[in-house]
């Protein structure tokens with residue numbers, strides 16, 4: 001995507017360590033607003049949004065990701081995060097919508113009881129997700145490196161009973 005000089009200039013005070021990520025988020029926002037060029041206005045808008053200076057529109061879809069606690073010992077979650085950030089695979093359906101990741105957490109270990117408590121906490125913080133994505137690590141079968149979650153049925157039932165929409169998978 002093309003950037004105007006003024007827009008590039010405005011990103012220079014974003015810390016170098018997160019600048020790449022911030023620019024990606026700005027491009028995503030611009031794409032969703034049908035902009036072909038990143039100008040200073042969109043950079044400013046994105047900064048206000050991410051710094052919490054602008055009231056969020058009700059149309060923003062809030063997403064939470066739940067992962068297997070056992071798998072998280074060896075998985076930093078990068079596949080889930082990148083797929084969300086780039087609207088890929090199971091997040092592709094949101095590519096024309098504004099989304100925000102409100103939580104990414106593990107089930108807390110078998111039998112996954114922490115999932116309910118953390119979802120309740122999101123609601124308490126006024127961050128109730130519209131959709132809860134369950135990480136692919138919860139659906140592995142024996143042919144793969146991990147064992148399929150034996151509690152997946154109960155976890156899904158509990159999430160549904162709280163009124164959440166569930167989607168299976170993230171980066172696959």
Ligand code: SF4
Pocket residue numbers: 067068069070071107108109110111112138148149150151152
């Ligand atoms: S309950 Fe399922 S998802 Fe959670 S740690 Fe156990 S196997 Fe993994």
